[in-house]
Amino acid sequence: MTKYPELTERFLKYVKVDTQSDENSETVPSSPKEVAFLADLAEELKAIGLENVRTMKDGYVFAELSSNIDDSAVPTIGFIAHVDTADFNGANINPQIIENYDGQSSIKLGNSGYELTTNEFPSLKKYARHTLITTDGTTLLGADDKAGDAEIITAAQYLIAHPEIKHGDLRFAFGPDEEIGIGADHFDVETFGADFAYTMDGGPLGELEWETFNAASAVITIQGRNVHPGTAKDTMVNAIQLAFDFHEQLPVHDRPENTEGTEGFWHLLAVDGNPEEATLRYIVRDHDRNIFEERKQRLLDIADAFNQKLGEKRIKVVLKDQYYNMGEILKDDMRSVNLAEKAMNNLEIKPIIEPVRGGTDGSKITFLGLPTPNIFAGGENMHGRFEYVSTTVMEQATDVILEIVKLAQEK
Numbered sequence: 001m002t003k004y005p006e007l008t009e010r011f012l013k014y015v016k017v018d019t020q021s022d023e024n025s026e027t028v029p030s031s032p033k034e035v036a037f038l039a040d041l042a043e044e045l046k047a048i049g050l051e052n053v054r055t056m057k058d059g060y061v062f063a064e065l066s067s068n069i070d071d072s073a074v075p076t077i078g079f080i081a082h083v084d085t086a087d088f089n090g091a092n093i094n095p096q097i098i099e100n101y102d103g104q105s106s107i108k109l110g111n112s113g114y115e116l117t118t119n120e121f122p123s124l125k126k127y128a129r130h131t132l133i134t135t136d137g138t139t140l141l142g143a144d145d146k147a148g149d150a151e152i153i154t155a156a157q158y159l160i161a162h163p164e165i166k167h168g169d170l171r172f173a174f175g176p177d178e179e180i181g182i183g184a185d186h187f188d189v190e191t192f193g194a195d196f197a198y199t200m201d202g203g204p205l206g207e208l209e210w211e212t213f214n215a216a217s218a219v220i221t222i223q224g225r226n227v228h229p230g231t232a233k234d235t236m237v238n239a240i241q242l243a244f245d246f247h248e249q250l251p252v253h254d255r256p257e258n259t260e261g262t263e264g265f266w267h268l269l270a271v272d273g274n275p276e277e278a279t280l281r282y283i284v285r286d287h288d289r290n291i292f293e294e295r296k297q298r299l300l301d302i303a304d305a306f307n308q309k310l311g312e313k314r315i316k317v318v319l320k321d322q323y324y325n326m327g328e329i330l331k332d333d334m335r336s337v338n339l340a341e342k343a344m345n346n347l348e349i350k351p352i353i354e355p356v357r358g359g360t361d362g363s364k365i366t367f368l369g370l371p372t373p374n375i376f377a378g379g380e381n382m383h384g385r386f387e388y389v390s391t392t393v394m395e396q397a398t399d400v401i402l403e404i405v406k407l408a409q410e411k
């Protein structure tokens with residue numbers, strides 16, 4: 001009945017393997033669990049008939065499918081997904097399958113006491129008559145991004161089984177450590193050899209993302225002068241107080257909890273300190289590159305103003321850029337975005353094109369030279385126990401991959 005009988009089976013097989021990445025690791029990939037999973041995946045890619053399957057030194061598994069047409073003008077297209085899961089229990093995932101969901105009932109997540117309700121998660125109402133896959137309440141599901149992995153591999157398998165579908169050269173990549181923000185740092189764009197690519201790593205049906213935040217981290221260290229509080233007058237410099245005063249200088253509005261759309265922010269992540277020494281950790285985010293630069297400069301200016309007033313350099317700011325808005329590059333080469341939009345329209349899927357309030361592996365890969373917007377993989381409520389996915393939406397994501405491939409070789 002379904003067009004892709006292996007898709008759900010493949011997805012269920014993948015999510016049962018724990019592939020959580022490890023932020024505190026020094027190795028690449030960050031966890032041996034990812035390495036083992038990627039090795040199995042490489043074997044599977046060979047078994048379904050993909051060519052030139054190899055593991056790159058940063059952990060990515062690359063694979064290829066050669067063109068079956070004689071037209072060198074057809075672009076080489078890549079599809080990319082990550083295999084790691086987010087910072088939430090990813091061991092012993094025991095997915096539940098809810099067939100023919102009615103679009104209104106609560107779904108009990110195993111015996112955990114947690115449930116999915118339409119009150120808390122109105123998105124459930126979209127899924128009447130769908131088959132949903134949920135967690136048992138003790139883990140995340142890992143549809144982010146095992147759904148993307150399963151969709152890409154199923155699409156590749158479908159093309160191999162249906163040589164009557166004409167396509168150009170195709171490239172596939174599966175990688176580690178997206179969730180800890182470093183997986184794509186060394187993506188080998190040249191070896192990958194695509195003209196443009198897509199990450200299959202978005203959420204609900206129709207998502208097509210080609211604008212992301214610009215992102216930086218900021219660490220503010222504050223040196224105090226601690227003396228006995230009884231004799232502190234005109235002598236003590238309390239580093240914690242300075243930290244509070246510093247934070248007060250930032251506009252209250254520009255915080256994550258007060259912003260939406262294309263509004264950027266400074267997000268205070270951590271405060272640590274005593275009268276002698278204090279540290280503030282921020283992340284800085286903005287879609288607009290100029291405003292992003294101004295936000296970073298603002299932190300430096302605040303520190304300067306305090307240092308001048310204190311007559312001593314007590315506040316130090318260390319900024320580190322993390323990734324940039326891929327829209328800056330993609331706006332000059334919209335082939336990939338236009339093709340995906342057309343593919344969705346052909347399939348009667350309404351494209352949802354909105355700037356992402358975050359980043360994607362594609363943000364980094366795009367700046368490494370390969371335009372890479374992001375397409376929905378289907379997951380809802382990612383990164384926690386309430387994560388779920390519809391098998392129908394996974395099929396539609398697979399359809400989008402195949403439609404892109406077909407459209408790209410049409411004149």
Ligand SMILES: [Zn+2]
Pocket residue numbers: 082144145178201
């Ligand atoms: Zn993801």
